[in-house]
Amino acid sequence: MTLLVSSTQGSADAPAADRGVGPLLRAWRERRRVSQLELALRADSSARHISFVETGRSRPGEELLLRLAEHLDVPVRERNTLLVAAGYAPRYRETPLDDPAMDALRSGMERLIQGYEPYPALVVDATYNVLAANRGITMLMDGLPESLLAPPLNAMRLTLHPEGLAPRILNLPEWRGHLLAQMERQIALHRSAPLRALYDEVCAYPVAETAPGAEPAEPVPYFALPMLIEHEGRTLSFISSISTFNTPMDVTVAELAIETLLPADPATVKYLHSLMG
Structure with a gap:
């Protein structure tokens, strides 16, 4: 016999989305110890563009942001946070397990x-x-x-x-x-x-x-x-x-x-x- 209950997963303690996508992206890149150039090469972008995104001088496209998140191994929950911080709608649902x-x-x-x-x-x-x-x-x-x-x-x-x-x-x-x-x-x-x-x-x-x-x-x-x-x-x-x-x-x-x-x-x-x- 199994015991099955609703999932009550907590949100991450990353700064709120109103902090802006640039600081959030930079935090993930530094956490993964990846340089701007290395990340740019992985995601088919440029180090200059990555720098502009991180400093708030440029807004990343939605698909680029998702590629960057993928190459930084950002968890799915936090990918939504990045998208919202950049002004996009969340991409990933969070469906209750008892749905x-x-x-x-x-x-x-x-x-x-x-x-x-x-x-x-x-x-x-x-x-x-x-x-x-x-x-x-x-x-x-x-x-x-x-x-x-x-x-x-x-x-x-x-x-x-x-x-x-x-x-x-x-x-x-x-x-x-x-x-x-x-x-x-x-x-x-x-x-x-x-x-x-x-x-x-x-x-x-x-x-x-x-x-x-x-x-x-x-x-x-x-x-x-x-x-x-x-x-x-x-x-x-x-x-x-x-x-x-x-x-x-x-x-x-x-x-x-x-x-x-x-x-x-x-x-x-x-x-x-x-x-x-």
Whole structure:
């Protein structure tokens, strides 16, 4: 059974569109460490024109602005901000996930994560709010306090909160470091105030030392950093994989991610199949 809720994605903390397109474009170019000449060559323009746009002496055409945004890897939400700042209408819709127009997408994601059972899988938005989850995820959340399970569920909060999964994660320092580094990369890309606030919150959670003897007696040669988690006296191991949509034309779709937890050893595979067989 899946849990599906409306997406409540927050806007980025970039300056308002009334700041003007030039400063916004320059900020993205500097963030990506691309020179005006390099950007001009990529976008079939000139360094002089890029300079004029950034200083407000020239208004970029809509298609050029979109090409510049593409070559700077500007997130879809922020491309709309650039367009509005330049006096154009937003190009990309932001359709609520519970809108009838999203029926095919919702049902497709639900079938995907249900088909992944008995292994855990979930769908999250740009700030890690859980939009859908399969029975493998709900199994891992057994016994968590109601305060953490109240909507909107947040995957980072559930994982790293001292009353959440954190005490059960046997390699918490390593897994926590991986998750925080992942969030740092996303903050650098998206400039999201809600994501930054979430990062500051979970980063401040106290971290208990790993209990002696919690690690497996014999090291296992994992092919990627696993999450080692205790469940009913057993150590389960998972490798995380995250998928996003190619070339999204909607802000909501651009900010969706499907995370699947692949069992990293035969014992975990056997145990999960025994639970849901």
